[in-house]
Amino acid sequence: xxxxxxxxxxxxxxxxxxxxxxxxxxxxxxxxxxxxxxxxxxxxxxxxxxxxxxxxxxxxxxxxxxxxxxxxxxxxxxxxxxxxxxxxxxxxxxxxxxxxxxxxxxxxxxxxxxxxxxxxxxxxxxxxxxxxxxxxxxxxxxxxxxxxxxxxxxxxxxxxxxxxxxxxxxxxxxxxxxxxxxxxxxxxxxxxxxxxxxxxxxxxxxxxxxxxxxxxxxxxxxxxxxxxxxxxxxxxxxxxxxxxxxxxxxxxxxxxxxxxxxxxxxxxxxxxxxxxxxxxxxxxxxxxxxxxxxxxxx
Amino acid sequence: xxxxxxxxxxxxxxxxxxxxxxxxxxxxxxxxxxxxxxxxxxxxxxxxxxxxxxxxxxxxxxxxxxxxxxxxxxxxxxxxxxxxxxxxxxxxxxxxxxxxxxxxxxxxxxxxxxxxxxxxxxxxxxxxxxxxxxxxxxxxxxxxxxxxxxxxxxxxxxxxxxxxxxxxxxxxxxxxxxxxxxxxxxxxxxxxxxxxxxxxxxxxxxxxxxxxxxxxxxxxxxxxxxxxxxxxxxxxxxxxxxxxxxxxxxxxxxxxxxxxxxxxxxxxxxxxxxxxxxxxxxxxxxxxxxxxxxxxxx
Numbered sequence: 204x205x206x207x208x209x210x211x212x213x214x215x216x217x218x219x220x221x222x223x224x225x226x227x228x229x230x231x232x233x234x235x236x237x238x239x240x241x242x243x244x245x246x247x248x249x250x251x252x253x254x255x256x257x258x259x260x261x262x263x264x265x266x267x268x269x270x271x272x273x274x275x276x277x278x279x280x281x282x283x284x285x286x287x288x289x290x291x292x293x294x295x296x297x298x299x300x301x302x303x304x305x306x307x308x309x310x311x312x313x314x315x316x317x318x319x320x321x322x323x324x325x326x327x328x329x330x331x332x333x334x335x336x337x338x339x340x341x342x343x344x345x346x347x348x349x350x351x352x353x354x355x356x357x358x359x360x361x362x363x364x365x366x367x368x369x370x371x372x373x374x375x376x377x378x379x380x381x382x383x384x385x386x387x388x389x390x391x392x393x394x395x396x397x398x399x400x401x402x403x404x405x406x407x408x409x410x411x412x413x414x415x416x417x418x419x420x421x422x423x424x425x426x427x428x429x430x431x432x433x434x435x436x437x438x439x440x441x442x443x444x445x446x447x448x449x450x451x452x453x454x455x456x457x458x459x460x461x462x463x464x465x466x467x468x469x470x471x472x473x474x475x476x477x478x479x480x481x482x483x484x485x486x487x488x489x490x491x492x493x494x495x496x497x498x499x500x501x
Numbered sequence: 502x503x504x505x506x507x508x509x510x511x512x513x514x515x516x517x518x519x520x521x522x523x524x525x526x527x528x529x530x531x532x533x534x535x536x537x538x539x540x541x542x543x544x545x546x547x548x549x550x551x552x553x554x555x556x557x558x559x560x561x562x563x564x565x566x567x568x569x570x571x572x573x574x575x576x577x578x579x580x581x582x583x584x585x586x587x588x589x590x591x592x593x594x595x596x597x598x599x600x601x602x603x604x605x606x607x608x609x610x611x612x613x614x615x616x617x618x619x620x621x622x623x624x625x626x627x628x629x630x631x632x633x634x635x636x637x638x639x640x641x642x643x644x645x646x647x648x649x650x651x652x653x654x655x656x657x658x659x660x661x662x663x664x665x666x667x668x669x670x671x672x673x674x675x676x677x678x679x680x681x682x683x684x685x686x687x688x689x690x691x692x693x694x695x696x697x698x699x700x701x702x703x704x705x706x707x708x709x710x711x712x713x714x715x716x717x718x719x720x721x722x723x724x725x726x727x728x729x730x731x732x733x734x735x736x737x738x739x740x741x742x743x744x745x746x747x748x749x750x751x752x753x754x755x756x757x758x759x760x761x762x763x764x765x766x767x768x769x770x771x772x773x774x775x776x777x778x779x780x781x782x783x784x785x786x787x788x789x790x791x792x793x794x795x796x797x798x799x
Binding site for chain 2: 352
């Protein structure tokens with residue numbers, strides 16, 4: 204259970220620390236062959252990510268009564284999948300980004316071939332650590348792996364979203380399509396993270412659906428605010444190249460709706476997210492995560 | 502059980518047909534969005550692969566008493582992992598191949614970004630279909646997923662081997678290192694395929710180890726004969742660019758040992774493989790697979 208006076212910052216810091224220790228324990232050691240591959244993996248994993256998805260696993264799981272010890276390996280897995288997707292998305296053939304979280308991207312530092320392999324390995328390792336997590340029943344593990352793979356894949360998951368995002372660069376797309384792209388590209392994995400917390404906590408299907416829907420809205424909110432940050436902040440503040448979206452003529456919420464309307468939309472999506480929490484006990488922390496995501500752009 | 506008069510060609514043809522039907526059933530439909538990604542996946546999966554790994558799953562599993570219905574989904578999964586690795590290995594940043602199995606490689610036909618995503622998706626889908634295979638117990642599924650992920654990953658699996666292979670291009674390497682690279686790059690997945698057949702057949706650990714060791718030797722044999730084919734055959738016969746290894750100064754068995762010594766070595770490895778089968782019942786088909794791999798170069 205989440206202690207009552209646990210404020211959000213303390214919670215986020217503690218869960219980041221915990222998942223980082225788990226990642227360190229589960230990643231191949233940097234001093235083992237092939238060195239360059241293992242260094243590349245560790246470079247990208249420990250490049251200062253916010254551990255948003257792991258925090259969601261912990262927040263949902265603990266609100267619903269799961270021990271942190273049963274959540275931490277899945278939290279590490281979801282961060283591995285997320286990091287693999289960033290490594291591949293940053294490649295020259297994809298979004299061609301040189302900077303991520305303020306440090307050189309994986310292919311800039313280690314070369315393209317190693318970056319491709321680092322992503323590939325992180326994906327395999329994510330599934331492996333969940334499959335081998337003896338704190339969970341085999342039934343829970345196969346359920347988590349199925350959901351995680353669907354969220355990472357196609358046609359409803361992350362890779363499908365990235366493909367649709369790439370295909371829509373430089374062409375005008377509808378607001379509906381933009382939303383669909385984001386739901387797949389980022390929403391699916393964020394929803395899977397929240398659902399996993401509920402699955403590990405052994406809640407009923409209705410509760411799992413509610414927290415997944417909350418998280419999906421949260422993911423959409425995150426994307427809208429991310430798009431807003433890209434136009435309103437500098438490279439220095441972001442730790443990645445600012446104004447990047449516009450320079451590649453990428454459809455974003457501000458480019459379709461303008462900045463003010465996008466902020467309004469963020470408020471609506473926030474309200475929809477919060478509504479899903481109505482019947483969930485101990486959901487104060489989840490609500491404060493939504494507050495945080497909403498307010499980071501204002 | 503394998504019918505006694507089942508000859509190797511009939512067996513290989515039948516298992517290829519069966520796994521192809523399963524792949525077709527499990528892959529995302531080409532007429533569903535994102536089309537280009539799904540077309541790319543199907544292009545590479547149905548580009549005329551020999552289905553060697555699925556055949557090994559069937560051959561081992563059936564020899565040890567498993568129903569084909571319980572083997573076919575895993576067989577499809579292992580082919581998905583194999584195909585994903587080919588798609589990524591063929592990329593310009595990796596081996597830069599334009600032709601594979603006589604048809605254009607994925608990135609040549611669909612672009613690099615889509616090829617990267619097609620590989621990523623195939624890996625996720627492979628784990629998903631095993632996790633969701635209700636013909637197997639949850640315990641068996643988590644065991645298979647763990648082994649498969651280890652075989653695909655690092656430090657002992659396929660991605661580690663590919664990294665070490667790339668790192669050794671253009672430099673002279675020892676025969677020991679070459680063997681280690683091959684064991685990781687191709688041997689690990691081939692061994693996992695055979696072991697999975699034994700796991701699904703619910704045999705004891707000793708039998709699982711024996712068939713995995715047999716398959717590892719078989720994989721090494723396959724690699725030696727593959728290297729030999731690269732120097733002795735034409736592009737037309739191979740369906741991929743011949744003489745490619747030499748042109749990129751890649752270490753191969755012929756380049757280290759010469760052609761005659763490599764053929765001798767192939768014979769030794771064949772004998773080691775066969776020795777592992779001594780205490781396995783119904784292993785005639787497995788032996789004939791080894792015969793086939795040995796003799797394809799002579």
